[in-house]
Amino acid sequence: MRAVKLYGARDVRVEDVPMPTIREDGDAIVRLAAACVCGSDLWAYRGIDPITTPVTVGHEYCGVVQEVGPSVTSVRPGDFVVGSFFASDGTCEICRSGYPSGCVDRRGMGEENCQAEYLRVPLADGTLVATPGMPDEDLVPHLLAASDVLGTGWFAAKAAGVGPGKTVAVVGDGAVGLLGVLAAKELGAERIIAMSRHEPRQKLAVEFGATDIVTERGDEGVARIRDLTDGLGVHSTLEAVGTQESMMQAIRSTRRGGHVGFVGVLHGVELPGRDLFFSHVHLHGGPAPVRAYLPDLIERIVSRRIRPGRVFDLELPFDQAAEAYAAMDERRAIKALLRF
């Protein structure tokens, strides 16, 4: 089968690799419906997370179960399934508390081959969620988005305490930030301020529910947010970038007693304790517990209430994976979908 591998900075190749097989009793083999590139894949693509040997990339997936190991009971061959970027057992105390991405036995799906035609999913019972029947073909991008970027935006909103009546700011206009806007809207936010200076992304933010657009960044961005909120700052800020500047912008845009949900994988960030102390914000984030949200998210997608797959603004044949990476790296695309 074909799979994407990253050989080094900006060196993406599609090559033939062996088919995955059942290795543990709880495994499932899934024929993927499509593949996609994540913003977090770009850290390695850009050489910021250095790599020394060819590595698998990607960690988002949905498709049809081909085969299951002997202990798997919750999905069976023929089911269309969506999973999260962390496989999780679904039974440990951390999973049961709502944090499957913190599962004591979690497995990073980045170590499997998610940008490939077939995928081995360990801990299938705790990881995969089947859709009700076979979804229409046009729903595939939306279901694929649920696997990470929607689930991650959703977690950012939950971690930021978004709810009815809340004023929300979203830092970051990548797929996760934009779907954070959608999540905030779905969770009842009254006002949603998207921070973006790119017109196509601004438009999508508005389509997803943004009520205001702020183009300024850093100190000016914070000042603009304060102008819009009687000087107080917003109740809830979603941080979907992961840099020092974006984290501080998020914290400083939030009112005392408010919440910051951060989901951009932090790179080189050091939070100054004193600023955090006097900011009085709640801070919560990390790898999103997507699996916990999947039943709800799938229901919203198959009922055609939400269209998170709108973040895919570039669709390419699988063999053109390198171009998909380049387009995202150069911000010509928000998110690229690869069709087999």
Place this chain on the structure above:
Amino acid sequence: MRAVKLYGARDVRVEDVPMPTIREDGDAIVRLAAACVCGSDLWAYRGIDPITTPVTVGHEYCGVVQEVGPSVTSVRPGDFVVGSFFASDGTCEICRSGYPSGCVDRRGMGEENCQAEYLRVPLADGTLVATPGMPDEDLVPHLLAASDVLGTGWFAAKAAGVGPGKTVAVVGDGAVGLLGVLAAKELGAERIIAMSRHEPRQKLAVEFGATDIVTERGDEGVARIRDLTDGLGVHSTLEAVGTQESMMQAIRSTRRGGHVGFVGVLHGVELPGRDLFFSHVHLHGGPAPVRAYLPDLIERIVSRRIRPGRVFDLELPFDQAAEAYAAMDERRAIKALLRF
């Protein structure tokens, strides 16, 4: 009247100063029932927070109202009152959301003279809470503790999500940490692990509700906490120190999805973003919104349900304030009470 002033590192003097007067319509003048030294006063005492001119110290107070400004309606002369270390208007959106210590018009009481015989309290209506009638004399230390250390320990517990069934760790065995133990007990925690290596403090922790004592610190302390919690870490950690080591110990002692409430004023702390991201903890803290808790805390004290004033293990005449500071600095006393 007499007041304590700090002239420089380890240079505490009691001197005569003018009586405070009503300066704003919302002020009250309070004759203090006793005074006390706070652990956070030691940062300046030790020269870590450097000072160049003589400064007022202390920020905890309770006593009898002598006089009120023309706009004050909620307290009157003769009332016994307790207030918080931040004066707050009680009416702004931040106050109403439960964060009076983040009030848009907050005034640090450290700028008034709280280690003195009389005190000016600005924004009296939003700041002071009257006890039901004149409390018995023996309740004074408990009510004085409510002004900061109890309220701060209470906030640490609330910020750490303490509730029935929770397993809690407390980092720091000063007055705030010990009263964090008491707060955790009152809020229904099932198991409370106090981290302390000082026998008198361990004893008080147990009296306040600690079920386990851990004497190890740093990596060993974290390992011990994990041993006690099936390898997961606790649900809730209260951080009441404010150093890099104590913050990291708190974060690493907490399970994924758990909560850290931090109330030690952070000094020189830089939180590594990546560790925070993958820790999956909720982080909340800052200056405690004590005013919001005072009605509840006063009720628990005057009904003699709790005895937070037990943290005062040294009582001295006011003129011996210098010895009170020295005793706390050298950890000969947990907390010192000064009698006029």
